[in-house]
Amino acid sequence: MGWNRKVLRVNLTQGTCKEEPLNMEWANEYLGSRGLSAKYLVSEIDPKVDPLSPDNKLIMATGPLTGTMASTGGRYTVTCKGPLTGAIACSNSGGFFGAEMKFAGWDMVIFEGKSPKPVYLFIENDKAELRDASHLWGTSCWHTEEQIKADHQDPLIRVSSIGKAGENLVLFAVVINDLHRAAGRSGVGAVMGSKNLKAVAIRGTKGVSGIKDFPAFLKATTDAKKVLADNAVTGQGLPKFGTQVLMNVINEIGALPTRNHRDVQFEDASKISAEAMHEKRESDGKSHLVTNAACFGCTIACGRISQIDKNHFTVKNSPQYWGASGGLEYEAAWALGAANGVGDLEALQYANLLCNEQGFDPITFGATVAAAMELYEMGVLTKEQLGLDAPFGSAQALAKLAEMTAAGEGFGKELGQGSARMCAKYGHPELSMSVKKQEFPAYDSRGIQGMGLAYATSNRGACHLRGYTVASEVLGIPVKTDPLVTDGKAELVKAFQDATAVFDAAGICVFTSFAWTLADVQPQLAAACGDEWTMEKLNAVGERIWNLERQFNNAAGFTSKDDNLPPRLLTEPAKTGPAKGLVNGLDKMLPEYYKVRGWTPDGVPTAETLERLGL
Amino acid sequence: MKIGFKLFASLTDHLPSDRKGNRIELEVGEGTTISDLIARFHVPERSAHLVLVNGHFIPPAQRASRPLADGDELAIWPPIAGG
DSSP, X not given: OOOOOEEEEEETTTTEEEEEEOOHHHHHHHOSXXXXXXXXXXXXXXXXXXXXXXXXXXXXXXXXXXXXXXXXXXXXXXXXXXXXXXXXXXEEEOSSHHHHHHHTTOSEEEEESOOSSOEEEEEETTEEEEEEOTTTTTSOHHHHHHHHHHHTTOTTOEEEEOOHHHHTTOTTBOEEETTTEEEXXXXXXXXXXXXXXXXXEEEOOSOOOOOSOHHHHHHHHHHHHHHHHHSHIIIIIHHHHOGGGHHHHHHHTTOOOBTTTTBSOOTTGXXXXXXXXXXXXXXXXXXXXXXXXXXXXXXXXXXEEEOOOTTSTTTTTOGGGOSOEEOOOHHHHHHHTGGGTOXXXXXXXXXXXXXXXXTBOHHHHHHHHHHHXXXXXXTSSOHHHHSSOOOTTOHHHHHHHHHHHHHTOTTHHHHTTHHHHHHHHXXXXXXXXXXXXEEOOSOOTTTSHHHHHHHHHOBTBSOSSSOOTHHHHTTOSSSOOOTTOOTTHHHHHHHHHHHHHHHHHHTOOGGGGGTOOHHHHHHHHHHHHOTTOOHHHHHHHHHHHHHHHHHHHHHHTOOGGGSOOOHHXXXXXXXXXXXXXXXXXXXXXXXXXHHHHTBOTTSOBOHHHHHHTTO | OEEEEEEOGGXXXXXXXXXXXXXXXXXXXXXXXXXXXXXXXXXXXXXXOEEEETTEEOOGGGTTTOBOOTTXXXXXXXXXXOO
C-alpha cells in the first residue's frame, strides 16, 4: 500500500495526541506528502485564517515512497498557510526525519491549536506525547536536537525543530531537521513558533510494511537506481559538485540576479562557485568542501559538507562554528552572495551556518538584505537605522545582519519581516524582489523567460521548486529550449509544475527528475501502492494538486493581479549578457498559461476543469 | 585572434595545470571552430554537453561548423544540474 494508513492528530491547546485512520479516498486522489497534506489542510482550515493564529494548522506528512528503498525516499513536507505569503505553504525537506516518521508507523502528524507553554512532541512508534520544552525554548536547532537526544539517552532519535527565528516569528523561519536539512520556504517555522511547538522528535523501529508487491518493488527501485547511476548528472555531476555548479553557468548566460536584480551578472561569481569550493584556500591550504552527503535512501548524494576558515573574521573568536557542517548549496550561495554583491565564500558559509543554527531561510534572508543594501545606497536607510554601513558587497554587513536576524535584535527584527514588508515600510515596495511576498531564488527571469511565468504562478510565491524550467531552458533536460523566448513556455511551465507535484507527493526528491521522468517513478509507485497507479492517473494527480492549491489561494483572497513580477523585471532591461535589452515577457505568457490550465482569463479554474479533475 | 576559453566542473582538469581559475586566453587562427578546441584540449565529445559562446547555447550540430570570432568567450560544461 505504501501508506501506514495512520494519522496522528495533536491538539496543542488541549495537549492531546489521537490516532485516526488515513483518509484513503483522499490518498487515492492526492497520493501523499505535499498533495495529501494540502487536501487535509484545505479541508480543515478557513483560507482567510491568520497564519500565526491557533486556527491555522501545521501538517508534517510523508509520501508512500518515504522510508522505502526507493532512491531519495526520505522526503517529508510541512504544510500550513504560510505567514510570509498568506498562500498555501508546502515546504519539503530531506535528511532522515521523514523516513523515521514512517518507521514509527505514521503517515502524517496534524498539529492544531496552540500550546499554553513551550512543548515538543515525542513519538516512539505507536506512543506519542507532548513534553515540556521550557529548557529548549530560546535555544538553537542544533542545541535542541542534541539536548533531546541526551534527555532520552538515544542518539538515534530524529528531530525537526525551530530555532530562535521560529520562536521570534521571523516570517521566513524554517523547520530544521538533522542539523542542516530544512523545510525552508514560506515561514513554516514561524507557524510552529506561534503554536509554542519547539520540536518533533521521533524514534521509529517498525520499518516500512505494506508494500503491495515486494518483488516488483525491488525490481522497479533497482531499475530506477540504475537510471540515476548511469546518468551523468545524477551519477557524477551532482555528487561531485553539488547544486552550486550552476553558479558559473547561470552567470555566463546572464541570469544571475546580482545586487537586488540591478544586474544579471556577478563579477565574483567564480569565487562563490562549486569550483571554488574545491580550491585550496591560501590561508590554511584546505579546501572549503570536506565531503558530499546523502539524505535517507539517496543514491545521488548532492549535499555539501564544508568547513569554514578558522581565521576568517566571522568565526575567529567563535570555535563553535569551526567544525564541518552543511552548505553551501547553490541557492544559499547565490542569495547570501551575488544577490548582495558579496564574493567572500567564508562569509557566505558563516551566514548559512547561522541560518541553519537558528532556523531561517537563506533565500529570503539574503534577498531581504539585498533590498536593505539598495535602500542604504539610495540613502533611504541610514547607518543609524541599520546599526552599520551596508553597501552592496560588504561581507561585514552580511555577517552582522545575519547575527541580528538570528538573535532578533536591532534591524534584524525588520529584516525578519521579509523584503516586501520592509520595502513597503520604507516607501519603496517596488524594490522587493518577490512574488506574493516571497523572494525570488537564483534565476533572473529576464535571462530565463519561462521562470518568470513559473514564479508568477507558483502557488507558494516565488519559487524554483514548483516548476523548474531551468532544466529545459538552460540545461537541456529533458530537451533544450531557448531561454530568451516566451513561445511555448506556458505549456512547459504547466508540465513542470504538474510533474513536480507528483514527485513531491510520492515522497521522493525532485532532483531525481534530472534523470527520471514520471515513467520511471510510475513502476515504483505501482509496485508500492497498486497497479491502479498508472501514468494517466499520476498526470491527473499532479494537475489536481496544482488546482487544489490554486483554489485555496483564490479563496484566501489572491487574484490574477498577484500572478505578477516586480516592475524591475518587467520594465528595466538586463544590462549585460545574452539577455541584454530584454525584460520578462510575462504579459505574453500569462494569458496563454491560463488557457492551457483550463482557467478563466482571471486565473480561476473553470467548472469544466474542476469537474475533469474531480475537484 | 584572441578568445577566452573556459572549462568547468570535471572538465577543469583539461585546462593547463598552471591555470588560475577556469579561464584561459587563447590565440587561435581564423576559422577555428568549437570542435577544434574541444579536440585540442582532449575534452571527450560526450562530456562537452553545455557549450556556450558569449552565453548563447550552441547546439551539437553547429559546433564543427561555427567559426569563433575575435573576443568570443567559449565556455563548456559536462552534464550538470542544480536547484
